[in-house]
Amino acid sequence: MKTQIPVLILIDGVPGAGRGKVINLLNEWMDSRHLENHTFWNPSDETMERPEYWRYWMALPERGKIALFFGGWYSQAVQKAIGGKAKGMKFESALADAVKLEQMLAADGMLIIKLFLYLPKDKYLKRIKKTGVDPLSCDEDISESDYDNLLKYYGKAIRMTDTSMAHWYIINSASEKQRNITVLELLINNLNNALNTRNNNVEHASSLPITNPLPMHVLDKVDLSVTIKPKEYTDMLKYYQEKLNGLTLKAFSKGISTVVLFEGWDAAGKGGSIRRLSSAIDSRIRKIIPIGAPTDEEKAHHYLWRFWRYIPRAGYITIYDRSWYGRVLVERVEKFATSAEWSRAYEEINTFESQLVASGTLLIKFWLQISPDEQLKRFQEREELKWKNYKITPDDWRNREKAPAYNDAIDDMMVRTSTDIAPWTIIPANDKHYARVEVLKTVYEKLKKRL
Amino acid sequence: MKTQIPVLILIDGVPGAGRGKVINLLNEWMDSRHLENHTFWNPSDETMERPEYWRYWMALPERGKIALFFGGWYSQAVQKAIGGKAKGMKFESALADAVKLEQMLAADGMLIIKLFLYLPKDKYLKRIKKTGVDPLSCDEDISESDYDNLLKYYGKAIRMTDTSMAHWYIINSASEKQRNITVLELLINNLNNALNTRNNNVEHASSLPITNPLPMHVLDKVDLSVTIKPKEYTDMLKYYQEKLNGLTLKAFSKGISTVVLFEGWDAAGKGGSIRRLSSAIDSRIRKIIPIGAPTDEEKAHHYLWRFWRYIPRAGYITIYDRSWYGRVLVERVEKFATSAEWSRAYEEINTFESQLVASGTLLIKFWLQISPDEQLKRFQEREELKWKNYKITPDDWRNREKAPAYNDAIDDMMVRTSTDIAPWTIIPANDKHYARVEVLKTVYEKLKKRL
Numbered sequence: 001m002k003t004q005i006p007v008l009i010l011i012d013g014v015p016g017a018g019r020g021k022v023i024n025l026l027n028e029w030m031d032s033r034h035l036e037n038h039t040f041w042n043p044s045d046e047t048m049e050r051p052e053y054w055r056y057w058m059a060l061p062e063r064g065k066i067a068l069f070f071g072g073w074y075s076q077a078v079q080k081a082i083g084g085k086a087k088g089m090k091f092e093s094a095l096a097d098a099v100k101l102e103q104m105l106a107a108d109g110m111l112i113i114k115l116f117l118y119l120p121k122d123k124y125l126k127r128i129k130k131t132g133v134d135p136l137s138c139d140e141d142i143s144e145s146d147y148d149n150l151l152k153y154y155g156k157a158i159r160m161t162d163t164s165m166a167h168w169y170i171i172n173s174a175s176e177k178q179r180n181i182t183v184l185e186l187l188i189n190n191l192n193n194a195l196n197t198r199n200n201n202v203e204h205a206s207s208l209p210i211t212n213p214l215p216m217h218v219l220d221k222v223d224l225s226v227t228i229k230p231k232e233y234t235d236m237l238k239y240y241q242e243k244l245n246g247l248t249l250k251a252f253s254k255g256i257s258t259v260v261l262f263e264g265w266d267a268a269g270k271g272g273s274i275r276r277l278s279s280a281i282d283s284r285i286r287k288i289i290p291i292g293a294p295t296d297e298e299k300a301h302h303y304l305w306r307f308w309r310y311i312p313r314a315g316y317i318t319i320y321d322r323s324w325y326g327r328v329l330v331e332r333v334e335k336f337a338t339s340a341e342w343s344r345a346y347e348e349i350n351t352f353e354s355q356l357v358a359s360g361t362l363l364i365k366f367w368l369q370i371s372p373d374e375q376l377k378r379f380q381e382r383e384e385l386k387w388k389n390y391k392i393t394p395d396d397w398r399n400r401e402k403a404p405a406y407n408d409a410i411d412d413m414m415v416r417t418s419t420d421i422a423p424w425t426i427i428p429a430n431d432k433h434y435a436r437v438e439v440l441k442t443v444y445e446k447l448k449k450r451l
Numbered sequence: 452m453k454t455q456i457p458v459l460i461l462i463d464g465v466p467g468a469g470r471g472k473v474i475n476l477l478n479e480w481m482d483s484r485h486l487e488n489h490t491f492w493n494p495s496d497e498t499m500e501r502p503e504y505w506r507y508w509m510a511l512p513e514r515g516k517i518a519l520f521f522g523g524w525y526s527q528a529v530q531k532a533i534g535g536k537a538k539g540m541k542f543e544s545a546l547a548d549a550v551k552l553e554q555m556l557a558a559d560g561m562l563i564i565k566l567f568l569y570l571p572k573d574k575y576l577k578r579i580k581k582t583g584v585d586p587l588s589c590d591e592d593i594s595e596s597d598y599d600n601l602l603k604y605y606g607k608a609i610r611m612t613d614t615s616m617a618h619w620y621i622i623n624s625a626s627e628k629q630r631n632i633t634v635l636e637l638l639i640n641n642l643n644n645a646l647n648t649r650n651n652n653v654e655h656a657s658s659l660p661i662t663n664p665l666p667m668h669v670l671d672k673v674d675l676s677v678t679i680k681p682k683e684y685t686d687m688l689k690y691y692q693e694k695l696n697g698l699t700l701k702a703f704s705k706g707i708s709t710v711v712l713f714e715g716w717d718a719a720g721k722g723g724s725i726r727r728l729s730s731a732i733d734s735r736i737r738k739i740i741p742i743g744a745p746t747d748e749e750k751a752h753h754y755l756w757r758f759w760r761y762i763p764r765a766g767y768i769t770i771y772d773r774s775w776y777g778r779v780l781v782e783r784v785e786k787f788a789t790s791a792e793w794s795r796a797y798e799e800i801n802t803f804e805s806q807l808v809a810s811g812t813l814l815i816k817f818w819l820q821i822s823p824d825e826q827l828k829r830f831q832e833r834e835e836l837k838w839k840n841y842k843i844t845p846d847d848w849r850n851r852e853k854a855p856a857y858n859d860a861i862d863d864m865m866v867r868t869s870t871d872i873a874p875w876t877i878i879p880a881n882d883k884h885y886a887r888v889e890v891l892k893t894v895y896e897k898l899k900k901r902l
Contacts, residue, residue: 046764057760
């Protein structure tokens with residue numbers, strides 16, 4: 001029986017990871033009558049004079065054929081972003097275009113497989129040094145130092161466009177043999193799956209599972225060694241508290257609302273920072289909402305309902321001690337939410353936040369970051385000091401053991417919800433005093449800019 | 452067994468159609484302990500000072516409860532559009548927000564039923580005259596003459612937001628008794644369905660069927676009596692052809708591309724108009740693409756592929772004689788495309804056109820409109836005159852019999868694809884000469900504006 005599935009294999013990756021070699025290998029293994037190769041480097045006049053997507057449409061496989069794309073819409077978008085031509089919102093909208101196209105094609109029956117050949121930085125540097133950049137590759141202008149940039153943008157692209165219609169697969173290409181075997185196994189599995197699914201008329205799954213995330217570890221790059229001297233701390237605290245007091249009253253009189261939310265590891269110092277922040281603001285115009293387990297009434301609604309409840313009216317300030325991000329952090333890790341639920345939450349959260357911002361509300365999102373060692377120290381202190389004892393529970397220790405799962409969740413959260421209109425502010429919090437001042441300073445500066 | 456479905460019933464409609472009465476009726480029939488009523492007229496300070504959607508979120512039903520909304524996000528959007536505050540793109544983006552919210556809620560398990568109580572214009576005018584506007588309704592500022600506007604915006608809203616997750620039901624409310632019975636039957640069916648579906652864990656359907664469209668008949672409003680005198684025709688034709696010739700050469704030298712597409716009833720005069728248009732343009736820079744049955748190669752690709760093929764390079768002009776709109780016209784009516792396929796085509800077409808326009812291409816979409824009588828006259832002429840005989844086939848007669856189905860399809864197409872960036876130009880074509888001059892004039896003016 002002929003199923004006539006068109007298959008698109010997109011091959012992206014780090015230069016030197018062997019994209020060309022993989023394509024050559026696939027050409028060797030597969031029947032060339034049903035296989036087409038397309039590279040998008042060195043575009044002709046014909047191509048440059050048409051809308052960008054024209055070149056891809058013209059290269060799409062017919063039913064029953066397989067097309068290998070060396071690069072494509074992602075490499076184009078990433079290169080533009082690195083070149084500074086389309087960063088931020090423009091990069092996000094290029095990714096949204098890619099998802100739209102893939103949805104269109106998948107709905108029409110196309111099997112889309114997206115490969116990212118990954119090399120750790122040290123291997124990359126070694127390989128580039130040894131072989132030089134391939135003269136046939138489209139990456140002539142990607143220098144050593146661009147590795148980080150490349151990973152940053154591909155990381156975002158992969159996380160935002162990994163859909164059930166068109167999965168990304170990250171392939172560690174440090175070993176050539178292992179890389180080839182992984183690619184082949186993966187293609188065989190995907191093709192078999194597609195054939196089974198089509199023949200049995202099974203529908204596409206509709207959830208959006210996240211597979212094999214690229215090791216981003218956004219938070220690993222935070223410098224936690226920053227500190228502040230006691231005298232400076234007292235002065236700065238007083239300075240920003242006074243400034244902020246005046247500014248919040250001005251915002252009140254102008255009817256400009258503010259939402260501040262705090263997330264961070266257990267014992268990162270959220271409570272202390274919130275106390276210093278809130279004591280700077282007249283208590284008549286601010287409200288602190290601690291987010292714990294939901295009430296019965298809250299459980300009976302959509303999870304965003306409990307946060308909508310406390311959205312401030314004009315001029316007021318709501319401080320959320322933990323927030324809607326619980327959906328993609330604790331609820332994900334503890335499996336309180338199904339994978340379909342937390343997967344769609346990123347988009348729901350982005351929609352929610354964009355409505356807030358569009359209505360004129362100032363939204364500030366803090367992540368308080370501490371090192372595992374610092375956390376351990378604080379936990380032990382809490383157990384030893386009687387007056388801090390109430391702050392530590394067996395749950396805290398259990399959560400600590402789940403740090404790897406939390407790290408994945410935090411990574412996804414940062415990448416998928418750091419939008420241009422509502423970016424995260426990451427606060428290094430190993431030094432509590434430093435963190436408190438940074439929080440005050442950030443709120444002050446953002447509010448000042450808004451007024 | 453308790454299924455605990457939250458149910459949201461949105462009641463919109465023409466003033467005087469009995470929205471209040473339906474709500475009172477439902478309150479009488481249902482257990483008031485599980486029922487909540489919400490109107491959104493006369494909002495408090497509290498409400499006005501928060502993002503618009505706050506008021507709706509606060510009114511959403513808990514699991515197991517039913518909420519009746521008298522108006523809501525649609526009536527808000529329509530009123531803003533009528534008041535001139537949010538027309539065009541803003542209105543479309545308000546509708547997109549509504550869909551996002553409904554998707555979120557439906558994914559969370561909410562049953563959403565949207566009712567539009569419809570009154571034909573004559574009944575509306577009679578009822579308003581007799582009773583005056585209800586002092587409790589939120590429509591104090593809707594005058595008689597606003598009926599057309601109301602229908603226009605609700606028509607668009609209903610067509611763009613009728614999803615499988617949240618259907619619209621149009622209820623003819625000319626007879627009170629009939630209206631009440633329809634509403635009750637509809638609610639019973641929907642609730643029964645929801646209970647069955649949830650208990651059997653059946654997934655939501657993913658296609659977007661269009662139900663009970665509001666009688667819009669966009670094309671009925673076109674004045675087909677317009678004509679042009681022979682002398683004027685000859686003069687104007689020559690004038691615009693010469694002007695256009697110069698302009699297209701200028702566009703060529705500037706690298707600005709143009710896409711012109713023609714749709715319309717059989718025998719509406721597309722061919723004649725295209726000949727007059729194309730003869731104004733240097734044949735080296737324009738191409739005419741007649742769209743008939745797809746070739747084997749075209750069939751083997753996504754349906755948009757055959758149109759992407761001929762997208763002009765910089766400075767060139769492509770004229771499509773029939774176009775991608777075949778997907779939602781002939782393919783829909785003749786059932787060449789499944790309902791899932793043509794339903795998703797509107798969005799695919801809008802995406803495609805927005806990519807064209809974003810890349811700098813000028814896109815002009817013509818609909819040539821003739822009356823059924825004029826069509827009949829032309830068909831008969833074609834059968835009688837030997838040299839026109841080749842133009843008429845049994846298919847034409849068959850299509851003519853399907854006019855009602857085509858009318859629905861055209862209505863949907865006009866409403867769903869008349870976007871701000873790519874509006875339709877409707878040409879009254881009962882007088883062929885008039886139509887030809889109008890086409891030339893439109894292309895000339897749009898191109899002039901673009902240069």
